[in-house]
Amino acid sequence: MIQNLRARAVLYADVWRAKFGQAKEVLALGVRGASRAVQLPVEGKAFFMDSVRFFMHNPTSLKNEILSGVSISLMQVPESVAFAFVANISPVKGMFSTFFIGLVGGFITTMPGMVSGIAGGMVAIQKDLTSDSGPLGDMCMVDRVEWLYATTLICGIIQVLIGVFGIAKFLKLVPHAVMVGFMNGLAIVIFRAQLTAFQTDKDGSQQQQQQQTVNGNVCPLPDYEPPKDQRWLRLNEGQTWQVLAIVFISMAIMILQTKIKRRLRIWKLSISANIIPSSLTAMIVCTLITKLIYEKAAGKPIRSIGDRATFPGNVPMGHIPDVPWSEGRFWGIIMEKAVLLAVVGLVETAMTWRLCQKIIGENIPSHYCNADFLGQGFGNILSSFFTSVGGSVMVGQTTVNLLNGSRSRLSTFVASFLILLYVAVAGKVIEMIPVAALTGILFVVVVKTFEWRTLVYILRWSIPLTDIITIVLVTVLAVVTDLAIAVLIGIAWSAVSVAWKMASDTRVDEVKKLDVQGVSVVKISGPLFFGSAADVSMFFNDTERFHQSVIVLDMSDASVYDSSGVEILKRLVAEVCSNSDSKEQKVVIKGLDEKSAVLVTKSLKLANAASTSESAMETPNDMHSTDIEISANELLLEEQHEKADIRSIVDDAHKHH
Template identity: 35%
Template structure:
């Protein structure tokens, strides 16, 4: 039905125009996430500006947009409620330092361990989260200050303007791609609402409902440098460290997964470790300038790509455009109907959701289909970091279970009358039980050979299983030969150490996952 109209070529004009579009869409998002975190709107707006600017200049993925995000905001709210906003700023500084260290130690490569079904679940879950977040725009505060659903003409106007916005974004690229369709849609809908004096809620209406302040505005000055006003003690460190670890993990996971998604859309490859350092630097700066911190935003990044943004200029324009709005153009931006911005985000939802996942559900293994649904559900119910970790763990357990079935031991008698066992398949924690069950010690001859040429000993559980096997044969008074084991295996074996036959030419050389050799 809808498709992402993404230009394959980077140009300064496309970057600037798409950046302006993103800047307009960043305003309500930053304000909303600030309220989620329990801080002032400017704290969220400043975060969107500084994170967006620094990551656009120094990050590893040109065209990706960063700012204040809901995934991080939901972690911040309890910290702010318990200890106050100054502790939040200190936590954001520590978060940035941890992310910089992750980049320096090249931990960004571990995003490659995320399986494709987890990626599908991630984008589907995030699309649902973005959609659900827009539903809050359909509520208004009544006389008691309680938010209730829109009704009557106001609801019809909201729906009508959303449909118009989505129609312009969808059909305009078929006529011309000279300007971003999202930007045109926002301008047209705003002018229409103003000229016809429609009963349409605007950005400032939303802000005033959220703050219960009839004079609230997004206008402000430049962010000011300030060292977080917290005691520099070990007690403070103990308070902020758990929150900083969670925020750093969430920020990097969301940023690196978004980077991977934009890589696929643009046919290019970003630099994960460089992005980690840029995200960390931006959050460190945020903490010293009174902002809430942030990470990559998949919704805004999709708007940027959809509008033709490819280069660093798009992110820089978005950040500087947002700052210009705060300093000079707040009065104009506050008059944009929320319906226009909701329509833009609905298009993002449609473009983000992997509709093909429905088609492939019956074609992929049931375990992969389950992981897709599981990660989508956990993303909606909790947060992105938990969902990805759960998805990776479940995928790893399924992998281990499936490969545990692949270890096979072939038994035969050689020309010398010795019983020979040829081990085929990986030997690791999941397959050791099956491995040990395939030996018939009572019926074996007094001379037994276990051949590991066609197997690989993967971890310490496998080493213990070989030791157990050796102990069983020794207790029965039988001679055991273990051949074609790696030097590491020989070094780790205890009971079977003297039973290993060394073949310098043919013995394999590989590493085993164990702490004993670390």
């Protein structure tokens, strides 16, 4: 009795020592992350001085970084404006969001050249808070935008916590099929949001901003309000063909300019066709066509950015989101959207991280990605206090930046400050850009985002059926619900698929040819976990297998993965011993690998009733295996002691009561 109690105490001590060790590791990780955040100013100063010395000795790299930053900033303008329209916010807020998230994210990131800004994946969720059909449809537009700022703040806090506690390592659990479905769903969501370019006001004139009335109260005028009372353009209307022409011209420039390889030579000056981004070229050409041909020559203007929002030409002021922080409804809506935004931002970061590694040809440890999540989090927090909606990594701009040769943070700093300069100086020019030009630009983004090769894979059945289902499921859910829910359900489905496949790989066979009398050998192959436990248990329903003095469970080709696998072994041992005619019958679990042996011996009943021995059996991995021998008599005594302990605990409780 005393021996069993001592063994039990040792077992509990080992288990709790392991638990405290894990808790200590998590706490230490959090402390290291917090200390790094405190050291950021010092590290930033040291980095700045090192960068100055480097660029003083490498003027060519300085030139490449600055020119790449200029190119990236010009690429960010149309997408920032277009994504702002998708989120139903002012284009000015879209530009400021790109400035703040790009500046902070570019400073803290460990992947030089990674560009951040207002992103399509996040605005696809943010638009739910500002739309009339969303959960805040009964509120004024000004109040909806305030709630959006608060959501961005909470999202940033969540991302900072993820970066501090190193949760980024779990992103490697996102399967490739889920990534593909995410990209396809994102492309469809962006495409659907651009169809508003083919709408016009029902009365045929440009809509004037009117006072909004909600629940009998007159709302203050917002700085931007999505157009209402819209109808689809008809084919017999001239404006339809005007819009289509601008869209097609914009798309053609985006596609064809990048294919021009010849250079224009003027004296000794050689000019590339891609000296400015194709998206900027498309905006310039389409704006000239709209102003010179549509308005001046034909007198038939089409909708421009200035018709939907204005650029005041000033910088944002500090602002605390004006929301009811103490209301339960507020937290019920905000927390859901904030978590979804954080998940989408992290998924986009993980995808871009992998892409960057491929482009630069370096294998950077995945835990470095935690710094990028910190940068995103702090950038979103800062954005929320300056009437902006934050963002995440921009895949297209990051790719172009790295292909331009950028390998430092300077290019992202240059791009961010130029964005701020454009808002302050070039606001009136941006107002002249036709909305149809932005639609054409984003249509090309959609074409490049969608994974078209997956259609070929699906039609040819060249990938597993489970991957096909995952891609289709995530794509459809991204369109019907939102991107974050689609990703989470896709991960869950992939996990179930893997578990099902692993369960089908588990086999239980009785070894027929054995010359030793009174010994029965059963070989278990494959993973033993919750998915395969039922099938293994069914094999032992035949009690005739148990009428042997020694039962050997050969697990040299099996592994125990979870408590379900341990529980099925416990039940098998109990079943064998309960059907035994002799209390001296033994069960030998042979060939356990190290991790499986730890799980099995942590089980109280098996640990106390078993005698373990390590045998230097030669395994494929040349590792030691563990054999566990359990007798029916010892198991029976252990059960009696356990019942006696339970009775004593109950009696003590009654006495105290």
